[in-house]
Amino acid sequence: MTPPAKRPTGQDVARAAGVSRTLVSFVLNDRPGVSIPEETRRRVLEAAKSLNYRPHASARSLAAGRSDVVLLSVPDLPLGSGISRFIEELAASLAASGLTLVTHLAGAHGRPLPDVCASIDASAVIGLEPFDSDTAEALRKAGADVVIPSASGDTVSPTGLIGVLQAEHLVRSGHRRIGYALPAHPRFQTMAAERLQGVVRVCAETGLEPPVVVTTNLELQGAVSAVTQWVERSVTGVCAFNDETAIAVLAGLRQKGLSAPTDLAVVGADDIPTARLAIPPLTTVCFDLHESGKQRAEAVVAGLAGREPAHGFPPAVPRLVQRSSA
Amino acid sequence: MTPPAKRPTGQDVARAAGVSRTLVSFVLNDRPGVSIPEETRRRVLEAAKSLNYRPHASARSLAAGRSDVVLLSVPDLPLGSGISRFIEELAASLAASGLTLVTHLAGAHGRPLPDVCASIDASAVIGLEPFDSDTAEALRKAGADVVIPSASGDTVSPTGLIGVLQAEHLVRSGHRRIGYALPAHPRFQTMAAERLQGVVRVCAETGLEPPVVVTTNLELQGAVSAVTQWVERSVTGVCAFNDETAIAVLAGLRQKGLSAPTDLAVVGADDIPTARLAIPPLTTVCFDLHESGKQRAEAVVAGLAGREPAHGFPPAVPRLVQRSSA
DNA sequence: GTGAAAGCGCTAACAT
DNA sequence: ATGTTAGCGCTTTCAC
Numbered sequence: 001m002t003p004p005a006k007r008p009t010g011q012d013v014a015r016a017a018g019v020s021r022t023l024v025s026f027v028l029n030d031r032p033g034v035s036i037p038e039e040t041r042r043r044v045l046e047a048a049k050s051l052n053y054r055p056h057a058s059a060r061s062l063a064a065g066r067s068d069v070v071l072l073s074v075p076d077l078p079l080g081s082g083i084s085r086f087i088e089e090l091a092a093s094l095a096a097s098g099l100t101l102v103t104h105l106a107g108a109h110g111r112p113l114p115d116v117c118a119s120i121d122a123s124a125v126i127g128l129e130p131f132d133s134d135t136a137e138a139l140r141k142a143g144a145d146v147v148i149p150s151a152s153g154d155t156v157s158p159t160g161l162i163g164v165l166q167a168e169h170l171v172r173s174g175h176r177r178i179g180y181a182l183p184a185h186p187r188f189q190t191m192a193a194e195r196l197q198g199v200v201r202v203c204a205e206t207g208l209e210p211p212v213v214v215t216t217n218l219e220l221q222g223a224v225s226a227v228t229q230w231v232e233r234s235v236t237g238v239c240a241f242n243d244e245t246a247i248a249v250l251a252g253l254r255q256k257g258l259s260a261p262t263d264l265a266v267v268g269a270d271d272i273p274t275a276r277l278a279i280p281p282l283t284t285v286c287f288d289l290h291e292s293g294k295q296r297a298e299a300v301v302a303g304l305a306g307r308e309p310a311h312g313f314p315p316a317v318p319r320l321v322q323r324s325s326a
Numbered sequence: 327m328t329p330p331a332k333r334p335t336g337q338d339v340a341r342a343a344g345v346s347r348t349l350v351s352f353v354l355n356d357r358p359g360v361s362i363p364e365e366t367r368r369r370v371l372e373a374a375k376s377l378n379y380r381p382h383a384s385a386r387s388l389a390a391g392r393s394d395v396v397l398l399s400v401p402d403l404p405l406g407s408g409i410s411r412f413i414e415e416l417a418a419s420l421a422a423s424g425l426t427l428v429t430h431l432a433g434a435h436g437r438p439l440p441d442v443c444a445s446i447d448a449s450a451v452i453g454l455e456p457f458d459s460d461t462a463e464a465l466r467k468a469g470a471d472v473v474i475p476s477a478s479g480d481t482v483s484p485t486g487l488i489g490v491l492q493a494e495h496l497v498r499s500g501h502r503r504i505g506y507a508l509p510a511h512p513r514f515q516t517m518a519a520e521r522l523q524g525v526v527r528v529c530a531e532t533g534l535e536p537p538v539v540v541t542t543n544l545e546l547q548g549a550v551s552a553v554t555q556w557v558e559r560s561v562t563g564v565c566a567f568n569d570e571t572a573i574a575v576l577a578g579l580r581q582k583g584l585s586a587p588t589d590l591a592v593v594g595a596d597d598i599p600t601a602r603l604a605i606p607p608l609t610t611v612c613f614d615l616h617e618s619g620k621q622r623a624e625a626v627v628a629g630l631a632g633r634e635p636a637h638g639f640p641p642a643v644p645r646l647v648q649r650s651s652a
Numbered sequence: 653g654t655g656a657a658a659g660c661g662c663t664a665a666c667a668t
Numbered sequence: 669a670t671g672t673t674a675g676c677g678c679t680t681t682c683a684c
Contacts, residue, residue, distance in 0.1 A: 007469065009661060020671050025663060034669075052467060057447035058387040059661035062676050067384060069446050071428070076410065084402060088433035095437050100445035102397070102428040107414035111421050119426035120395050120446055121383035141378060143333065218599050244599050251603040273544050273570045274600055277577045335677060346655045351679060362653075385677030388660050 008051040017047035024048070028055065061121055066145065070094055070300060071122035072103040073113050076187055082271065082289045083128075089293025090126070097301045099124075114142040124148070124300045128289075129158045129316065146303030148296060149315070156198060158287070158316050159191060163198025165285045165318050166239035166267045170326065171206050175237035175265060178203055179230040181249050183241045184217035192241045195269065199239050211239070216248055223252025230264060237261075237326060243268035243275045243284055250278055250325065265326035281323035287316050334377040343373035350374070354381065387447055392471065396420055396626060397448035398429040399439050402513055408597070408615045409454075415619025416452070423627045425450075440468040450474070450626045454615075455484045455642065472629030474622060475641070482524055484613070484642050485517060489524025491611040491644050492565035492593045495652065497532050501563035501591060504529055505556040507575050509567045510543035518567045521595065525565050537565070542574055549578025556590060563587075563652060569594035569601045569610055576604055576651065591652035607649035613642050 010028075014021045019040060026034055027044040047053075061067035072087065091101040104116050117125055117139055124146040125131075125139050136147045156164060170178055180199055182192050199211050212235050216226035227249060230238055240246035246268030253260055260266050260280055268275060271286035336354075340347045345366060352360055353370040373379075387393035398416065400409065417427040430442050443451055443465055450472040451457075451465050462473045482490060496504055506525055508518050525537050538561050542552035553575060556564060566572035572594030579586055586592050586606055594601060597612035 007467070011661080021661095022663085022671060026670095029663085031664095036669080040670095054444045054468060056388070056469075056661050057445050058384040058393060059676090060663080061384040062382070062388050062678085063661075063663040065663090065676070076414075084431070084433070087431050088402075088435050091431070091433060091437070092435035095435075100437065100442055102430055102442065102446055104428055105410070105413050105417070107410070107417060109414050109418035109421075111417070111426065116426055116428065118380045119383055120428055141333075142380060143382075218603065220603065223603075247600050247603050251605070254605070272600075274573050274598075277544065277546065277549075277573050279577075279580070279605065337677080347678085348655060348680080349653090352654095355679085357680095360653075366653090382677050385660095386679080388662085388676090389678040389680080391660070391679090 007056070008053045010053070010055065013044065013047045013051055013053050016051060017043045019044060058121075061123075066123045066304070067121045068099050069120055069122045070099050070101050070124045070126060071113075071117055071120065071144075072101055072126045073106055074103055074128060075191060076105055076107050082286060086289035086293045089290055090297055093294045093297030094300065097297070099297075099300070099304075112138075114138040117144050118142040124304060126296055126300065146300055148299050148303070152315060154315070156201065157194055158318070159194040160198035160201070162269050162285050162287075162318050163195040163200075163239060164202055165198075165320050166195075166269065167199040167202035167211075169267055169283070169285075169320055169322070170237035170239065170265060171202065171208070173237065173265065173326065176208055177233070177235045177237075178208060178211040179233075179235035179238035179264075180211040180213045181226060181238055181240040181245045181266075182213055182215040183245050184215055184222065188241060195239075195241060216245065216252075218244060218248050220248075220251055220255055223248040224255050225252075227252040227256055227258070227264065231258075235264070237265040237267075240266055240268050242270045243272040243278075243282060246282055246284070246325075247274070247278050250280075250282070254279065260325045267326045271321050275321075276323060278325065280325050283323045283326040284321050285318050286321060287318050289316065292316060333382070334379045336379070336381065339370065339373045339377055339379050342377060343369045345370060384447075387449075392449045392630070393447045394425050395446055395448045396425050396427050396450045396452060397439075397443055397446065397470075398427055398452045399432055400429055400454060401517060402431055402433050408612060412615035412619045415616060416623055419620045419623030420626065423623070425623075425626070425630075438464075440464040443470050444468040450630060452622055452626065472626055474625050474629070478641060480641075482527065483520055484644070485520040486524035486527070487644050488595050488611050488613075489521040489526075489565060490528055491524075491646050492521075492595065493525040493528035493537075495593055495609070495611075495646055495648070496563035496565065496591060497528065497534070499563070499591065499652065502534055503559070503561045503563075504534060504537040505559075505561035505564035505590075506537040506539045507552060507564055507566040507571045507592075508539055508541045509571050510541050510548070514567060521565075521567060542571065542578075544570060544574050546574075546577055546581055549574040550581050551578075553578040553582055553584070553590065557584075561590070563591040563593075566592055566594050568596050569598040569608060572608055572610070572651075573600070573604050576606075576608070580605070586651045593652045597647050601647075602649060604651065606651050609649045609652040610647050611644050612647060613644050615642065618642060 010024045014024045125144045130149045130151045133151045139147045214226045216222045268284040271284045275282040336350045340350045451470045456475040459477045465473045540552045542548045594608045594610040597610045601608040
């Protein structure tokens with residue numbers, strides 16, 4: 001049984017390098033405004049790596065009054081492939097500024113975001129879309145110095161914009177009777193309601209009747225029955241909550257011997273990898289997130305530095321990926 | 327400009343409750359072995375919540391010598407839907423023990439896992455599959471008290487088992503010439519190599535020639551050309567890296583006027599939601615992760631408590647979901 | 653049962 | 669330019 005093998009401390013490094021504890025701190029943090037003899041500097045660096053020294057994060061943040069942890073809150077799946085790239089870019093940009101990104105899947109059973117934020121002592125929290133002011137407030141109280149994006153006063157949320165684009169495309173293509181495919185899984189209800197809202201809005205503004213909403217699961221039978229309902233009610237174009245749901249609708253159509261976009265046009269959302277492989281290739285709407293990773297990171301860094309950049313980056317805006325299903 | 331509004335400290339609570347700082351700590355931590363007058367206890371709790379007190383995580387871990395943060399490392403997407411449930415369960419179980427779960431997407435550009443571990447001062451790190459001993463070692467040095475799963479001496483990794491099951495199914499169905507569909511995206515190379523390894527192994531053990539490996543992207547053209555190659559080399563069954571790749575192969579088949587499983591049987595992996603909606607419905611192999619969330623959580627709690635449970639839970643084992651594509 | 657006091661490892665004023 | 673000193677907020681012996 002070897003003794004717990006304590007981790008080396010800054011003190012150990014100082015001792016090994018024959019300098020004071022402070023010097024170690026200065027050297028390791030590249031403290032601006034102090035010039036340290038190259039020789040000394042080298043010795044410290046060497047000692048540090050030979051001891052495999054790692055500053056103790058908790059001690060560091062306690063003393064500095066701020067951690068270098070950034071928390072990203074992502075909604076409970078499914079993560080479109082775009083999100084992946086977004087996270088990668090975000091993590092990289094943040095890392096370049098010495099910040100560490102970790103993510104929290106906002107599952108139903110998980111602890112509330114502010115709790116997590118406090119538990120890991122995050123100094124910034126990033127969300128995919130604006131936090132409402134209550135949440136933002138709670139996060140601040142939980143210790144987050146910067147919360148992004150903070151609530152915007154827009155009538156339609158970025159999420160709702162998805163529905164708007166879907167519906168607009170259908171309307172533009174001449175459809176006058178719109179359907180909406182709601183997913184059966186309870187996990188998606190909140191987000192689905194928001195996307196649907198965008199569709200409802202477009203219908204209203206265009207003078208169309210509200211969309212014919214039908215709930216469908218990811219099984220062939222469910223999809224078939226959904227399609228049947230739309231057809232009976234003379235719907236000619238449907239917006240699906242997401243690509244998976246859209247693919248189910250496509251499968252239902254096919255099963256009934258019908259086909260898109262002739263018998264029923266369908267537009268999905270998220271542009272998952274298999275969307276283009278659907279039969280026919282799925283028209284979809286999605287966010288171009290990978291561009292905004294860097295922007296968000298910069299906003300965080302700026303915010304942490306005191307410069308208020310809360311509105312430094314343009315809001316995420318979805319775009320249409322037109323293929324042959326609609 | 328309101329003053330920074332410092333967060334209330336334990337001292338503040340003590341003052342408000344008219345007790346000593348120590349008491350606050352005892353009450354809030356339910357310190358075992360000390361009985362505190364109900365009255366005092368109540369006052370402390372009340373003061374705490376009225377001040378909206380949250381213990382400072384960093385200070386806490388510094389003093390306690392251990393944080394309550396658990397880091398989950400997940401490979402860089404795509405997260406099958408099973409992973410989602412797994413994470414949820416894991417987070418919930420951990421939370422029940424006062425532990426907080428955050429996840430790290432092991433993207434190419436992100437910082438190495440040990441760095442992240444050290445930066446957030448995690449006291450445990452969980453992976454979906456065993457860490458090799460070097461990584462485990464690095465994680466320990468980075469401050470992780472428990473690392474799960476730690477390397478097992480198995481010849482075939484759980485990931486490799488995916489390939490094994492795919493190949494075994496094909497062989498069992500009478501196929502003698504196996505193909506393998508490798509994804510084009512560089513991000514998947516490592517994992518793909520491991521899965522492929524399982525297939526290679528089965529072929530060897532069964533006395534078959536090694537699988538005909540073809541790389542394909544998620545575009546129709548790429549898939550068509552891949553299918554062409556397999557057919558030319560008289561492959562009758564192919565294992566795809568994952569369901570997305572498999573769906574591409576299915577699309578390629580269809581485009582060439584062929585169909586599964588008659589002309590070519592294909593089996594995917596991960597059981598993504600749309601697998602069953604593929605044409606024909608995709609046979610696939612996947613892990614039943616949702617069962618092991620609790621197990622893993624328990625192992626962590628036990629490990630943190632000193633009881634060595636490193637081998638407390640059964641290794642993850644994949645299972646076959648048979649549908650009509652193979 | 654309660655409170656005083658000593659650090660945990662680090663950063664940042666301050667003094668030299 | 670370098671070293672000394674005082675905490676950051678909390679846990680935890682140890683006296684009372």
